[in-house]
Amino acid sequence: MAAVVTGIGVACGLGHGKAAFRAGLFEAPDLFSELKREGREPAEGEASFLGVEMPELPEVLPTRLARSATLSGRVALTVLKEAWLEADLDAVDPERIGLVVGGSNLMSREQALAARDYAGRLSYLPPRHGHMFLDTDICGLCTSSYPIRGFSMTIGGASASGSVAVIQAMEAIRSGRVDVCIAMGALQDLSAYDLHAMRSLGAMGSARFADKPGKACRPMDADRDGFIYGEACAAVVLCRQGLTSKHKIYGELLGAGHVADGSRGPEPSSAGQVRAAKMALSDAGLGLADIDYVNGHATGTPAGDDAECETYRTLDLQHARINATKSILGHGLSAAGAIEVAAVLLQIREGRLHPTRNLENPLDPSFDWVGGEAVGHEIRHALKFSFGFGGIDTALVIGAPGTGARAR
Structure with missing residues (x-):
């Protein structure tokens, strides 16, 4: 049984809300610069970190509550509000609505700032710090602000967290546990400690593009230098088929694959990725020839992009359009999978594919990459990859409305 998507909420460097997201996806403006949020300052003598930070967010919480909510929590409420209203969830029995929040260790920047501010005077630490830095505080903010009474949970999958949340929401719908389940990829608010560690690990881009930040993020390009962080958060509303009218459906979640590949850190595994894709296709009742579009994980890390290209070759995906x-x-980290699912669904609705910035020398020219301009393309069945540190490989098959009949 497919789950259908009837609501989307997004926040990222393009702005807050789907209108800004949709326009920016196809225009692909240069959003990259030095990171400026307090708590992301480089060590003395080190180059600044590059990335994308979102604009100031609209306040949707009462002032008293907002003071005790983290940035990740406040952004979660803004995207939930947009998705909730679009899907008209006030008309659904609250006990039939669930919430899965993808991400772990989400508020490390604000934790680091609190440790700095209360060092030597712990007796002044606000009591709410006892729960406000737990990932489940986002569940609490969401379920106390909206009537979600089926269940709520957080789930960690590193950079695959958003997609893992979508998979868990699909399974909750399929099992009949709830009629509606909201899958959220939460904002992973990185601190300077995290950024330094990622740079030292060789996963995040170096200072090579410090004088031209707009060139730093270049997934699947021969001159890639590592991932570049981008603040993001997204929520997608999954519903039991038949619960809503067809004209409100963005697309159908037809199949999913989620496997462990046996690695501990950042080492990618093409074999695990292939296994996840085949599992998702089998679940959807489709074959590789049915896939006409691939939304890659495509981070811009040397090892990651190489392994992913090998996955494409093994699956013989030369016939499908691919973008990043x-x-x-x-790279939104915990949010990446969810906001990229939203990007797939909006491209399905628009009938065109967004550009891939900085793809000047593709790693493998035999694939049908989408380059620097948006192109028209009718998507029937998309394959969406997301991978995470710790050997987590996921794949989703997403269909245009009405294309899942064969799978059912």
Whole structure:
């Protein structure tokens, strides 16, 4: 049984809301610059970190509550509000609505600032710090602000967290546990400690593009230098088929694959990625020839992009159009899978594919990459990849409305 998507909420460097997201996806403006949020300052003598930070967000919480909510929590409420209203969830029994928040260790920047501000005077630490830095505080903010009474949970999958949340929401719908499940990829608010560690690990881009930040994020390009961080958060509303009218449906979640490949850190595994894709296709009742579009994980890390290209070759995906959403938004880490699912669904609705910025020398020219301009393309069945540190490989098959009949 397919789950259908009836609501989307987004926040990223392009702005807050789907209108800004949709326009920016196809225009692909240069959003990249030095990171400026307090708590992301480089060590003395080190180059600044590059990335994308979102604009100031609209306040949707009462002032008293907002003071005790983290940035990740406040952004979560803005995207939930947009998705909730679009999907008209006030008309659904609250006990039939669930919430899965993808991400772990989400508020490390604000934790680091709190440790700095209260060092030597811990007796002044606000009591709410006892729960406000837990990932489940985002569940609490969401369920206390909106009537979600089926269940709520957080789930960690590193950079695949958003997609893992979508998979868990699909399974909750399929099992009949709830009729509606909101899958959210939460804002991973990185601190300077995290950024330094990622740079030292060789996963995040170096200072090579410090004088031209707009060139730094270049997934699947021969001159890639590592991922570039981008603030993001997204929520997608999954519903049981038949619960809503057809004209409100963005697309159908037809199949999913989620496997462990046996690695601990950032080492990618093409074999695991292939297994996840085949599992998703089998679940959807489709074959590789049915896939006409691939939204890659495509981070811009040397090892990651190489392994992913090998996956494409093994699956013989030369016939499908391929692009990389991270080239526009940066890497949203926990949020990446969810906001990229939103990007797939909007491209389905628009009938065109967004550009891939900085794709000047593709790693493998035999694939049908989308380059620097948006192109028209009718998507029937898309394959969406997301991978995470710790050997987490996921794949989703997403269909245009009405294309899942064969799978059912």
